[in-house]
Amino acid sequence: MDILFILVPLSVVMGLVVLGGLWWAVYRGQFEDIEEEGRRIFEEDKE
Numbered sequence: 001m002d003i004l005f006i007l008v009p010l011s012v013v014m015g016l017v018v019l020g021g022l023w024w025a026v027y028r029g030q031f032e033d034i035e036e037e038g039r040r041i042f043e044e045d046k047e
Contacts, residue, residue, distance in 0.1 A: 025031065
């Protein structure tokens with residue numbers, strides 16, 4: 001039962017880290033044009 005005093009705050013901190021990483025990726029524009037990146041992969045082989 002004592003382990004819950006460690007695991008609950010740890011899981012909250014890990015959740016905040018994940019949300020912070022997602023916010024950072026959205027803020028930096030990682031998800032703005034996903035379709036272009038898919039097309040770029042196919043166009044690299046044509047050179």
